[in-house]
Amino acid sequence: MQRYVMDNNKNTNVKDFQIRDELINSLKNRFTTYGYKQVRTSTFESYDMYSNIIGTVNKDEMIKVIDSSGKVLVLRPDVTIPLNRMTTLNGLNEDNQRVFYVLDVFRQSNEQADQKESTQAGVECFGDQSAETDAEIIMMAIHTLKDLGFRNFKIEIGHAGFFKELIQQTNLTSNELDALQSLIHSKNLIEIEPFLTQLDIDENVRKAIQSIPMLYGNPEIVTEQAKSIIQNESMQSILQSLIDIYELIKAYGEENSVVLNLGLINNMNYYSGVIFQGFVDSVGKPVLMGGRYDHLSEQFGQPNPAIGFAFEVDLLIHALKQQGLTNNQSTVADIIIQYDKDVQIEALRSAYLLRDYGYQVLTYSTNSNKNSSNLGSKFTIEFSSETYLLHGQGTKQAFSNQEELMSLLQKEEL
Incomplete structure (x- = not known):
């Protein structure tokens, strides 16, 4: 030994x-x-x-x-x-x-x-x-x-x-x-x-x-x-x-x-x-x-x-x-939310809801110059003036409200 x-x-x-x-x-x-x-x-x-x-x-x-x-x-x-x-x-x-x-x-x-x-x-x-x-x-x-x-x-x-x-x-x-x-x-x-x-x-x-x-x-x-x-x-x-x-x-x-x-x-x-x-x-x-x-x-x-x-x-x-039995994933959070300033209310309220369900969530304004793809997370959510998108598990799906977002997350995690 x-x-x-x-x-x-x-x-x-x-x-x-x-x-x-x-x-x-x-x-x-x-x-x-x-x-x-x-x-x-x-x-x-x-x-x-x-x-x-x-x-x-x-x-x-x-x-x-x-x-x-x-x-x-x-x-x-x-x-x-x-x-x-x-x-x-x-x-x-x-x-x-x-x-x-x-x-x-x-x-x-x-x-x-x-x-x-x-x-x-x-x-x-x-x-x-x-x-x-x-x-x-x-x-x-x-x-x-x-x-x-x-x-x-x-x-x-x-x-x-x-x-x-x-x-x-x-x-x-x-x-x-x-x-x-x-x-x-x-x-x-x-x-x-x-x-x-x-x-x-x-x-x-x-x-x-x-x-x-x-x-x-x-x-x-x-x-x-x-x-x-x-x-x-x-x-x-x-x-x-x-x-x-x-x-x-x-x-x-x-x-x-x-x-x-x-x-x-x-x-x-x-x-x-x-x-x-x-x-x-x-x-x-x-x-x-x-x-x-x-x-x-x-x-x-x-x-x-x-x-x-x-x-x-x-x-x-x-x-x-x-023995390589530790979790080597480099994710800093479960979900990263990136949002435009004009949809800030929808983004922050979604973050509040997701945290209430136990998710680890980080939020960034698109004006912060943070590249969410380099931060490491299971899911990324984009709130822009044109559309709301959930990125995860190699997929990209649109949603229009919090209920649809929660439904998509549940399906992704099955």
């Missing part, structure tokens, strides 16, 4: 912003069809809320500010945590069970020192803990990628608990665990064996961990392979939950859109169940990440199972451009 470098000059012109706006509208429309309602969280959040939550964003990556009272705040580094807190403290009801957001998040890192802001579009489903909900969330991600025109993509599905169960049977230090996770994440099969051999680990557990990076691909094949490294009933239950989710995705008819990846490790440690990420051609990073986090709300005082995912909007835009 091609390496992606974040464009720090996003939205530098009108066309870029329109691509972004159309993408976000597509995401919102699809989320809405699954029964999700839009919400937002504050741009500024209490630093303590993030610093006191286990498994959240790296504190060094948070962008901190101090308000006039001396309180330390952070620019929102994550949306899941404040949404979970809001839902848990306010109590679960039909209005906040299924929510979506399109919000900027702010982080700083050594890898991308000049990129501190990105836009995420995501969904969160609270209060339901079932394979049906997990499969539906994954299906929404698949459905959305298809909406955008992507055909060659894959959703990798794993489970936060599978690897954790194996690690709990070892005495690895935090440094050793970090090194091991890095090797598994990069699927470094050459170095992982000697690394594990030097550690004091039971041989069966060592062989199981060593096989984790290879448990990737066709879900039916991977689940059969995984059965050979099951160490306890908990791992068996985890594997069965993944099988149940996959069977539901098959019922939707989208089994070819997913692969199983038992070496999938997410850097957000609050995930407790199924985790997943989505890849498209031309982007070497996941364009979406998500999973189940049933225990996060317990840190706010009460249980509230949840699952969600977020698209990285900037990565999606990059992929759309790379």
Whole structure:
């Protein structure tokens, strides 16, 4: 896959912003069809809320500010945590069970020192803990990628608990665990064996961990392979939950859109169940990440199972451009009206009517020296002293009043 470098000059012109706006509208429309309602969280959040939550964003990556009272705040580094807190403290009801957001998040890192802001579009489903909900969330991600025109993509599905169960049977230090996770994440099969051999680990557990990076691909094949490294009933239950989710995705008819990846490790440690990420051609990073986090709300005082995912909007835009899936039409309006001064009243009233019907309309007097053919539009309407003409779709048709104009436009668009 091609390496992606974040464009720090996003939205530098009108066309870029329109691509972004159309993408976000597509995401919102699809989320809405699954029964999700839009919400937002504050741009500024209490630093303590993030610093006191286990498994959240790296504190060094948070962008901190101090308000006039001396309180330390952070620019929102994550949306899941404040949404979970809001839902848990306010109590679960039909209005906040299924929510979506399109919000900027702010982080700083050594890898991308000049990129501190990105836009995420995501969904969160609270209060339901079932394979049906997990499969539906994954299906929404698949459905959305298809909406955008992507055909060659894959959703990798794993489970936060599978690897954790194996690690709990070892005495690895935090440094050793970090090194091991890095090797598994990069699927470094050459170095992982000697690394594990030097550690004091039971041989069966060592062989199981060593096989984790290879448990990737066709879900039916991977689940059969995984059965050979099951160490306890908990791992068996985890594997069965993944099988149940996959069977539901098959019922939707989208089994070819997913692969199983038992070496999938997410850097957000609050995930407790199924985790997943989505890849498209031309982007070497996941364009979406998500999973189940049933225990996060317990840190706010009460249980509230949840699952969600977020698209990285900037990565999606990059992929759309790379694959030629953006709207390259250079039209500046649906309709351009050009009129002589003595029929100005008819032209402007027609423009008013057309805008009322939702058309984008630009008007120019023939004395303005504007050449409407160079401006770019679906239709051009000429109001002159002699005749009224509608130009469009390779045709030229005369009309005498607004009713005839609307009739002609409707026929042209059929």
